[in-house]
Amino acid sequence: MDHLNTPNMEEAARAILARNDRGGYTVPTDRLYPFQWNWDSAFVAMGFALFDVDRAYRELERLIEGQWADGMIPHIVFHAPSDTYFPGPEVWGTRHAVPTSGITQPPVFGMALRQIHETATTFGTPDAEERTRALFQAALRSHRWWLRARDPDGIGLVSILHPWESGSDNSPAWDDALARVPVTTKTVIRRKDTGHVDPSMRPRDEDYQRFIHLVDLYRECGWDPQRQWATTPFKIADVQMTAILARATADLLHLAERLGSEEERSELADMHQVLVRGLSRRWRPDLSRFVSLDLVSGQDVEAPTQAGFIPLIAVMLDGHQRGAATAEIERWTDGMVVGVPTTPSWSAAFEPKRYWRGPVWAVINWLICDGLRLNGTEDLARRIEQMTVQAIERAGFCEYFDPTTGEGLGGDTFSWTAAAYLVLKRRS
Numbered sequence: 001m002d003h004l005n006t007p008n009m010e011e012a013a014r015a016i017l018a019r020n021d022r023g024g025y026t027v028p029t030d031r032l033y034p035f036q037w038n039w040d041s042a043f044v045a046m047g048f049a050l051f052d053v054d055r056a057y058r059e060l061e062r063l064i065e066g067q068w069a070d071g072m073i074p075h076i077v078f079h080a081p082s083d084t085y086f087p088g089p090e091v092w093g094t095r096h097a098v099p100t101s102g103i104t105q106p107p108v109f110g111m112a113l114r115q116i117h118e119t120a121t122t123f124g125t126p127d128a129e130e131r132t133r134a135l136f137q138a139a140l141r142s143h144r145w146w147l148r149a150r151d152p153d154g155i156g157l158v159s160i161l162h163p164w165e166s167g168s169d170n171s172p173a174w175d176d177a178l179a180r181v182p183v184t185t186k187t188v189i190r191r192k193d194t195g196h197v198d199p200s201m202r203p204r205d206e207d208y209q210r211f212i213h214l215v216d217l218y219r220e221c222g223w224d225p226q227r228q229w230a231t232t233p234f235k236i237a238d239v240q241m242t243a244i245l246a247r248a249t250a251d252l253l254h255l256a257e258r259l260g261s262e263e264e265r266s267e268l269a270d271m272h273q274v275l276v277r278g279l280s281r282r283w284r285p286d287l288s289r290f291v292s293l294d295l296v297s298g299q300d301v302e303a304p305t306q307a308g309f310i311p312l313i314a315v316m317l318d319g320h321q322r323g324a325a326t327a328e329i330e331r332w333t334d335g336m337v338v339g340v341p342t343t344p345s346w347s348a349a350f351e352p353k354r355y356w357r358g359p360v361w362a363v364i365n366w367l368i369c370d371g372l373r374l375n376g377t378e379d380l381a382r383r384i385e386q387m388t389v390q391a392i393e394r395a396g397f398c399e400y401f402d403p404t405t406g407e408g409l410g411g412d413t414f415s416w417t418a419a420a421y422l423v424l425k426r427r428s
């Protein structure tokens with residue numbers, strides 16, 4: 001890989017971000033993902049913040065060009081056409097001026113905004129306050145959307161209505177719920193991903209049909225959140241999503257203390273309390289992790305996946321929980337060349353090379369480490385950060401890594417892996 005010939009990996013990481021720049025926004029990687037993706041951009045913006053605050057702001061500003069009138073920030077913004085990806089704008093059939101998908105992704109946005117603002121303030125960037133204020137309002141509108149559209153019954157957990165919303169598209173966590181979704185589609189499926197990447201690393205065709213069945217269904221609901229909520233066979237109150245929303249809410253509250261009104265502060269504080277309470281109820285002592293809830297079947301989602309540890313970024317565990325969660329993360333990582341696997345090797349669902357069924361993602365490790373640090377578990381956080389940095393140094397800025405061999409897999413020259421490298425390298 002050409003970037004590995006560059007002596008300085010940090011330079012190489014910045015070069016990837018430059019190469020994937022399409023004019024103020026960054027594509028996750030060329031061809032496989034040729035548009036702007038929601039949570040990718042938030043991670044990328046935190047990477048940019050380390051060396052180019054203006055560009056970091058720009059990434060978020062371009063993302064909210066896709067924000068809907070009801071506050072939702074879509075998972076893809078199709079700024080410019082490309083024929084290397086399916087499903088494109090014509091399949092989604094949404095109405096926003098800049099074409100977008102019709103579903104969302106984890107709201108890392110608020111976490112990124114706080115970090116960018118703090119860096120900008122440290123360096124005395126002249127227009128920082130004004131830019132932060134505008135993005136803060138966008139983030140607040142999106143958090144209101146989350147609670148209104150995705151927790152209408154006020155249980156303190158927000159739901160995903162499509163596996164792609166979770167960001168962990170092909171996770172075993174969705175298997176039972178996805179099995180209820182018919183494989184019939186109105187859209188003709190023309191997969192492009194398997195032309196770019198080895199099909200054995202990508203979702204199976206049958207799962208893809210179910211993914212598209214849901215897109216067809218929601219398009220027929222006119223993308224109306226209430227109709228979708230009422231008709232969907234796939235509705236999971238997800239602890240990873242809720243944790244990211246809760247953490248981002250805490251970060252927005254922090255910003256509101258400087259820039260917001262009294263009403264905004266109390267609104268965010270209430271939102272935060274509701275989400276943290278909801279999450280705290282999802283701890284399962286017998287599993288040493290948090291579990292999501294399938295709202296259609298009423299069952300806990302017990303499949304072991306990384307999602308069970310993401311609440312550490314939002315919830316302060318008690319001593320017993322902290323010890324148990326830390327031991328469990330270590331158990332998942334023991335014997336692996338690179339941890340933390342997204343599914344542990346002892347699970348029947350473990351596939352070390354297939355999308356979200358075992359491989360390691362640098363950005364997931366970043367979140368897990370933030371959670372461990374917040375909970376005072378510095379040592380393990382540092383170990384995972386070092387392991388992640390070394391994996392990237394060995395295999396390059398790949399989309400993800402085989403935990404059993406360290407091999408780099410999926411797309412190459414990946415933006416969020418480059419951003420993760422820049423951030424984690426400084427810490428390790």
Ligand code: GLC
Pocket residue numbers: 028033037039040166167168169170
């Ligand atoms: C895949 C991942 C998702 C990511 C996207 C772009 O769909 O599962 O998390 O946002 O690729 O990188």
